[in-house]
Amino acid sequence: xxxxxxxxxxxxxxxxxxxxAIKYKELILEKLKSWNIDIVDIEDINxxxxxxxxNDIDKIVDKMVENKVDALFFPHCxxxxxxxxxxxxxxxxxxxxxxxxxxEEPLSDGARLRDSQCGLFATGKVLRRFSVKFTYLTMxxxxxxxxxxxxxxxxxxxxxxKEMRDLTILQISTxxxxxxxxxxxxxxLLERFNVKIHPIDLSEIKxxxxxxxxxxxxxxxxxxxxxxxxxxVGINDQAVKDVSALKCAIKNLADxxxxxxxxxxxxxxxxxxxxxxxxxxxxxxxxxxxxxxxETDIHGAITAIMAQAASLENNVTFFAxxxxxxxxxxxxxLLQHCGPWPISLMKEKPKLGAPFAFHxxxxxxxxxxxxxxxxxxxxxxGDNGEYSMLMGEAHTxxxxxxxxxxxxxxxxxxxKLEDKLVKGPYVHHCVGIYENILPQIYDACHYxxxxxxxxxxxxxxxxxxxxxxx
Numbered sequence: 001x002x003x004x005x006x007x008x009x010x011x012x013x014x015x016x017x018x019x020x021a022i023k024y025k026e027l028i029l030e031k032l033k034s035w036n037i038d039i040v041d042i043e044d045i046n047x048x049x050x051x052x053x054x055n056d057i058d059k060i061v062d063k064m065v066e067n068k069v070d071a072l073f074f075p076h077c078x079x080x081x082x083x084x085x086x087x088x089x090x091x092x093x094x095x096x097x098x099x100x101x102x103x104e105e106p107l108s109d110g111a112r113l114r115d116s117q118c119g120l121f122a123t124g125k126v127l128r129r130f131s132v133k134f135t136y137l138t139m140x141x142x143x144x145x146x147x148x149x150x151x152x153x154x155x156x157x158x159x160x161x162k163e164m165r166d167l168t169i170l171q172i173s174t175x176x177x178x179x180x181x182x183x184x185x186x187x188x189l190l191e192r193f194n195v196k197i198h199p200i201d202l203s204e205i206k207x208x209x210x211x212x213x214x215x216x217x218x219x220x221x222x223x224x225x226x227x228x229x230x231x232x233v234g235i236n237d238q239a240v241k242d243v244s245a246l247k248c249a250i251k252n253l254a255d256x257x258x259x260x261x262x263x264x265x266x267x268x269x270x271x272x273x274x275x276x277x278x279x280x281x282x283x284x285x286x287x288x289x290x291x292x293x294x295e296t297d298i299h300g301a302i303t304a305i306m307a308q309a310a311s312l313e314n315n316v317t318f319f320a321x322x323x324x325x326x327x328x329x330x331x332x333x334l335l336q337h338c339g340p341w342p343i344s345l346m347k348e349k350p351k352l353g354a355p356f357a358f359h360x361x362x363x364x365x366x367x368x369x370x371x372x373x374x375x376x377x378x379x380x381x382g383d384n385g386e387y388s389m390l391m392g393e394a395h396t397x398x399x400x401x402x403x404x405x406x407x408x409x410x411x412x413x414x415x416k417l418e419d420k421l422v423k424g425p426y427v428h429h430c431v432g433i434y435e436n437i438l439p440q441i442y443d444a445c446h447y448x449x450x451x452x453x454x455x456x457x458x459x460x461x462x463x464x465x466x467x468x469x470x
Contacts, residue, residue: 004155004162007030007092009060011051011085016078017113022048024077024114033075037155040067047399051088061091063108069094071158077234078348079119086123095158095447096134098123099150102141102253105208130328134464135448138469148314153440153467156182156310160444163260167302168196170254172205173265175296184298184384186413192387193331195302195349202265204274208249209274213241223284230343231280231301231352239276243364246354247272247281251316254290254368262303264290267333267358277355277364279339283405286316287342292452293319293429294340301448303380303431306389307443310437316342318370322421325414332397332410335432338367341405344433347371356403370397375432377409378441380451383425389445390426391438392417392456412457420456439466 008029012021018091019445027047045048052076058420064072080100089096093202102115107113114420117139127134135157137150160178175182212220221399223244227233235238250262262285264270282292291304304317318341326332338355343366350368354360379390392411399408409432411417420426438455442463445453453460 002161003038004066004071005038006032006155006290006335007094008070008076008332009051009085009088010049010077011080011126012048012118013017013079013081016115018048020113021050021077021216024209025050025075027142028077028101031147032151035148035151037151040064040069041387050077051084056085057084057087057160058202060088064092069096070162071097071155072097073097073154073216075122076116076119076123078116080116080123082119082123082126086126086132088129089127089132089134090410094157095154095161096132097137097151098125098127098134099137099147100139102139115142122455123379123420134162135443137467146356147408150467150469152312155329155438156312156437157443157447159309160306160440160446163305164444164448165194167194167261167305168198168257168259169301170250170257170259170262171197171199171296171298172250172262173200173202173269173296176267176361177266179295182295182297188385189298194449197298198259200253202270204253205249206248206273208252209242209245212245212248212252213301214246220244224225225382226284227352228347229281231366232349234351234353237368241351242274242276243280246276246278247284250281251290255405261290261303261305263295263296264292264294266294271362275362276327277338277358277362279337279365280352281364283342284342286318286340287344289316291319292340294337295429295462299379299381300429300431303378306441307378307431307433310440310444312437313435315433315435316344316399318342318345320430322428322430322431326399326410328409329397329410331412331414332399332408333414334399334406334408335430336401336402336406338404339367341366341370345370350405366405367403369402370396370404370405371434373434374436375409375434376437376441377430377432378428379426381422381424381426386425386452387450388425388452388454389441390420390430390454390456391441392458393436393438394432419468421452438464441468
């Protein structure tokens, strides 16, 4: 989570114990640093390192901007100064976490040192008045598991928002002519979500591949060696070289145009121009945390970036088709694609061959079954000006052998999911990841204007309860 820089802005109020507020400010900061979180504090703003003085607002905002923080944390070390929290958060417009350490019992004379909970009640109201979106982690002790889980979950939420605020997708050629499902509104994605698309054609890919074959021997050689060591190679050396050159070319062009993901027209013009399918190259790139989606699926690429950003464990994604129901399990379904899934997710070494869906016409795809486990399944999509994020859980189950990369998964209610997929705004593509990232995806939807969370297997309250620490 070092990708997320956290602005640490603890707050107090004068009528409660300054000494206790300073003590908790230091304890909380020590705990966060022990978790290797990238922190920008306000220790140099005033002698206390706390937010309580109106005159410090500009200095705090300037420091956070100068240090390019991605999110804000306002621990209430006593009651706190709610309007100052709201003013700083409003000006910075970043994901905001509020929390306070659980209050101790009153002293023997009936005095209370902090009243942090009461202050949080006040801050929540004032943040709403300022139209500041925020995440609330309910009170707990520093040693509680809830605190660490809540902080890291919030960092994951902030990472999703950060990625979406500056996202450029490399679009490699047009969508396949027959895939009307892959139409997107490029202008609307820019206007609504600041998602930018950088289109290139296949000639630019071919030109870069040719250059790599002539000049970039080291990167090309390493990729070829990796494929030969980690797959069962069923294609000739020239095809392995072409697949490796494509992988390197996409990465180079993505770096050149500052793209975080790609959507590629994997058939059928590519085979005429390059002589290969891109599936294995997609798999290699996705394994390196640069997701590539098939059939020029821009919305799929957005989904993959959000899922990847949400992973607290730095897991990689896979891009799949919903295909056919399980022959004997009424709540199970086949997730499959021609061969673009990360090698790291395979049960065994996958075969490097040619896709069955195209009669094995050209080389470049992987074949293998994915490993067992629990997965989150997601899909960002929209039409008619409305966008939503379909999300839910699944677990792998046994099922019949298939070609390409595949896995059988079971959900709670396949009929409900099937109905959602048909009625939309979704399509037959989805993104999976071996981790429960649903709480942070759900939380991020509230920071991303115009994106509605849509759960297929549980209610929203269950995710809200996790976020608040229950």
